[in-house]
Every structure is written in structure tokens, then in C-alpha cells.
Amino acid sequence: MRCPFCSHMEDRVVDSRASREGRAVRRRRECLECGRRYTTYEYIEERPLRVVKRNGEIAQYDRRKLLTSIEVAAAKRPIGAADIDAIVEEIERELDRSDDTDIPSGRLGEMVMARLKSRDHIAYVRFASVYRNFQDLTEFYEEIRELDEKSARSAMRRYQEELPLGAAAGREAERGAE
Ligand SMILES: [Zn+2]
Numbered sequence: 001m002r003c004p005f006c007s008h009m010e011d012r013v014v015d016s017r018a019s020r021e022g023r024a025v026r027r028r029r030e031c032l033e034c035g036r037r038y039t040t041y042e043y044i045e046e047r048p049l050r051v052v053k054r055n056g057e058i059a060q061y062d063r064r065k066l067l068t069s070i071e072v073a074a075a076k077r078p079i080g081a082a083d084i085d086a087i088v089e090e091i092e093r094e095l096d097r098s099d100d101t102d103i104p105s106g107r108l109g110e111m112v113m114a115r116l117k118s119r120d121h122i123a124y125v126r127f128a129s130v131y132r133n134f135q136d137l138t139e140f141y142e143e144i145r146e147l148d149e150k151s152a153r154s155a156m157r158r159y160q161e162e163l164p165l166g167a168a169a170g171r172e173a174e175r176g177a178e
Pocket of ligand 1: 003004005006007008031032033034035036
């Protein structure tokens with residue numbers, strides 16, 4: 001770090017601690033040339049991921065919204081909080097590997113469905129039926145944000161009433177959306 005007082009390039013860290021609720025590391029540094037102290041903050045680089053709705057509107061990617069939409073679909077299924085975290089981690093890692101910062105909401109939905117499908121078929125069908133019903137994940141977030149968990153589940157049941165929850169249910173859900 002270049003000293004803000006004398007521009008010397010060498011320093012020593014005299015104190016290092018978590019800051020801003022763990023989202024930053026605060027380091028107190030001492031210049032090896034002039035001995036004056038200054039503070040630096042280290043953050044994880046945030047990628048400005050954005051979700052593009054089907055109508056072209058753009059919203060900031062929101063991890064909490066993605067988690068909630070999966071939690072509702074996975075309610076009372078053998079998919080725990082750790083699995084849901086892992087799904088979101090996987091999706092974010094995949095998005096990090098690509099250079100796109102604008103993610104079509106349809107692609108985000110497909111990424112969730114692909115992962116639910118391999119973990120729990122019922123959660124997959126719930127997610128797919130509601131998601132495809134709304135045709136837009138952002139709309140779905142907004143809808144379920146308004147509901148508590150119990151009414152979210154009964155809303156979900158309404159949306160999937162005509163969908164059989166059997167072995168071919170995934171394909172049924174896809175056909176149902178056409
Ligand atoms: Zn200095």
C-alpha cells in the first residue's frame with residue numbers, strides 16, 4: 001500500500017479485524033518510512049449481477065429472493081437449508097464463470113430447476129409449475145414476498161392443482177406451461 005503521507009510503498013499491519021458485520025477486514029497499517037498510520041478496508045469484489053425480466057425490465061440480483069423462492073418450493077421436502085444454500089452457491093459460481101452480468105430471469109429459473117430436479121422431484125415440480133405459471137421469476141419473488149409461508153404453500157397448491165405429482169410430473173409441468 002502506498003503511504004498517503006509520504007508515498008513510501010512498504011508498511012506493516014499493526015491491527016487486523018473484521019468490520020462492517022464481517023463484510024470487510026479493517027487493517028491498521030504503519031508506514032515503514034515515516035511511521036504514520038492509516039487504515040485500509042478489504043472487501044469481496046461484488047459483481048453487479050442483474051436479472052433481466054421477460055418484459056425487459058432490469059432488477060438487481062438478490063440472493064435472498066432466490067433463496068426464498070427455493071425454500072418455498074422445498075417446504076416439507078427432504079431438502080434442507082444447507083442444500084438450498086448449496087444450490088444458490090452453485091448457481092452463483094456458474095454465473096461468476098461467465099462474463100455476463102445481465103442474466104435473463106428465464107435462465108436463472110432453468111438453473112434452479114436443473115438443480116432441484118436432481119435432488120427432489122416434488123420440489124422441482126412445485127418450483128417449475130409456479131415459475132412457469134408466472135413466466136417470470138421476478139414476478140414470482142414479488143408474489144411470494146407478499147405471502148407468509150403457509151399461504152405461499154396454499155397458493156402453490158392452487159397453481160399446481162391440475163398437475164399430477166408423479167414420475168412424469170416434470171414433463172407434465174412443462175407441457176402445462178405451453
Ligand atoms: Zn509514510
